[in-house]
Amino acid sequence: MIIKNFLNINKGAYFMISLFGILSFCSCNKEKSKTENISHKEQLKNQFDQDISMAILFLDSAATDQSKLKQHLTASRTYFKKIEPVLAALDIENYGFLNQPNILKVEEDDYTDIKVKKASGYQVLEEEVYADEMNTEVIQKHLSLVANRLKLVKENISFTHVKPYHFLWLFRKAIVRIGITGTTGFDSPVLENSLEESKIVYQSLQTSLSYYQDQFKDQTLFDEWNAEIDATTKDLSGDFNAFDRYHFIKNHTHKQLVLWNKMAEDWGTTFPFELAIKNEANSLFSDATFNLTFFSDQNSGPITPEKVALGEKLFYDTNLSSANQISCATCHHPDKAFTDGLKIGKGVTRNTPTLLYAGLQKDFFYDKRAGSLEGQIVSVVENENEFHTDLETLKNVVSNDSVYANAFKEVFHRNEITDAHIRNAIASYIRSLNPFNSKFDRNINNLENSLTQSEINGFNLFHGKAKCATCHFAPLFNGTVPPDYKESEIELIAVPEQNDTINATISPDLGRYYVYKTPERKHFFKTSTVRNVSKTAPYMHNGVYNTLEEVVDFYNRGGGAGIGIDQEYQTLPPDPLNLSPQEIKDLIAFMESLEDIDTSYSETKTEKLASTTN
Structure with missing residues (x-):
């Protein structure tokens, strides 16, 4: 396989590399695989081996031929995008290393096991190679690190366990990844080459799907998939900032989820369990999208309507x-989306966050010091400014109430009430607070057609030029990272103590630092949801901003860096967004469209809840 043509490019410009065999590799996708006596997973592995070998080859070429550094790096990243669906499913740790953002990585397992690591991978290389002044020594170091990690993956990755349902899951994860992060510039922060790279991923999926053509009982469904992928790659074109992400998700991502379910049924697939997204999900913006038990404490048990009613x-x-x-x-x-409308909650030191969608994450409190809702409730019970009691007293109060005693026996099928049962019931109620019935949800799900052009433009800005969606990931619009939803991100955006852009000083709250005393985690806070922000003012962990206009202005300036707060580890890009007054209005209009019309549990939800948790 040889390079046919390279285009010289400048920093920030769109570019494509014409690779013989790369962007034309799907030319035979629509034909049934002619390879005889080779299993599906063997074909997958063979393709993976070829592509990862080319990714390594071009990195090695970049290291030895500095005159074509950018071209070789782009070629390697093209092959990396080809292997992305398989690698992200079969080896998520190494995929995470290779595709991590260029920020310091801190791993805090406990006080005795804290690791602080500098990032490496393709994003780091992109930023270094396209820096105003290249540091050859640093680039060479990262080229070596990335190449060696790819070689390690190639030698150790295993396909032996891959079954059809594994392929279906990796296929769907890739679709979700593109729809939610792939078109946002999430992993191409400098070049913003996300649309072209998303094409490459879809073409790779198309090739992989051809290996499974004989799995289809209904060959018209296979043809429908090919037609849809062709249409999708055609639509993944144009200027990054002008791309219509709203209609892309509505017309392609959601359509593909429907096709995916048809494919699973056609193949007669039985899934051994469910991931974060339910196996039957046809939309990313629905109260039937997420598997609530995936986000629950390991010992929390099933979430039943009776348990939710008791928790309420x-x-x-x-x-x-x-x-x-x-x-x-x-x-x-x-009535305030489960907040209190105060700058700082009564008796606590931080702004009260919404409980809506709170159950769809893995970490709790602004500093992530609790790993479950049940664990968070312990802190509330024992806080002297809140419940000011203890778990034993809590248990006794509930046990001595005959109404509760009967209810707990019915729900938990035990005579004894424990504090764990009490906390689990309350947590189950909170986990039920995922309405997904905002104006935006209803429109993207084709239940109505009432979004204004301003609101649609705002969504596209949120996921494009304004870069909000690189931290606030749809559909939850919080920091829980799709498509695996295993991690809730924390960020340092340098929120000021006062609403001041002239003599701004950072809020004295050190956030995550208080948990493990890791210096590199000072002023880090969990990314909150943007859903229902029209009801949750004031904003930020310290309630410093009273309006969304003030919040957007802060980000538009480049966060704390834009108002003179210098923080070495700020994770928010310091460059101004240069949003126009109309773009700011559009962005706020979109965020206001995320206001749910029903934010409390009721008996009318019983049947729906049962269908989404059993």
């Missing part, structure tokens, strides 16, 4: 606090 009663019960005056609802008001 406990949520509003002031008798659970020592003074019989405070309940969960005291600080989380349903």
Whole structure:
């Protein structure tokens, strides 16, 4: 395989490399594989081996031929994108290394096991190679690190366990990844070459699908897939900032989820369990999209309508606090999207976050010090400014109430009430608070056609020029990273203490640092959801901003760096976004369209909840 043509490019410009056999590799996709007596997974492995070998080859060429450094790096990344669907499914750790952002990586398992690592991978290389001044020594180091990691993957990755359902899962993950992060510039922060790279991934999926053609009972469904992928790659064109991501998800990503379910049914596939996204999901923006138990504590048990109803009663019960005056609802008001409207919550040190969609994440509190909702509730119970009690007293209060005693016996099928049961019931109620019925949800799901052009433009800005979606990932619009949803990100954006752009100083709250005292984690906070922001003012962990206009202005300036706050580890790009007044209005209009029309649990949801948790 040889290079046919290279295009010289400048930093920030769009580019394509015409590779003989790379962008034309799908020419035989629509023909049934002629390879005889080779299993599907063997064909997958053979293709993977070829592509990863080429990725390594071009990195080695980049290291030895500096005159074509950019071209070789782009060629290698093209092959990396070809292997991305398989690599991200079969070896997520090495995929994460190779595709990590160029920010310091801190791993905090406990006080005795804290690792601070500088990033490497393709994103790091992109930023280094297209820097105003290239550091040859640094580039050579990362070329070597990435090439060696690819060689390690090639030698050790295993396909022996791959079954049809594994292929279906990796296929769907790739579709979701493109729809949610692939078109946002998430992993191409400098060149913003995301659209062209998304084409490459789709073409790779098309090639992989051809290996499974004999798996289709209905060959018209196979043909339908090919036609849809052709249409999708055709639409993945144009200027990065002008790309219509709203209609791409609506017309392609969602259509492909429907096709995926048809394919799974046609193949007669039985899935051994469910991942974060339910196997039957046909939309990313629905209360039937996510598998609630995936996000739950390992020992939490099933989430039943009866348990949720019990948790709701406990949520509003002031008798659970020592003074019989405070309940969960005291600080989380349903009419304010389960916030309290205060700059700083009463008796605490930070702004009260919404509980809506809170169950669809893996870490809790602004500093991620709790790993489950049940664990978070412990802190609330024991906080002297909140419930000011303890778990044993909590258990006794509930056990001595005959109504609760009967309810717990019915729900948990045990005579004894434990504090774990109480916390689990409350947590289950919170996990039910995922309405997905905002104006935006209803429109992207074709339930109505009422979004204004301003709101659509705002969504496209959110996922494009404004770069909001590189931290606030749709459809949850929080920091839980798709498509695996195993990690909730924390960021340093350098929020000021006061609403001041002249003499700004950073908020003194050190955030994540308080958990493990890791210096590199000072001022880091969990990325909150943007859903229902029209109801959750004031904003930021310290409530410093009262309006969305103020929030957008902060980001438009480049976060803290844009108002004179210098933080070495700021994760938000410091460059101004240069949003126009109209773009700011559009962006806010979109965020306001995320306001749900029903934010509380009711009996009418019982049947829906049962169908999404069983």
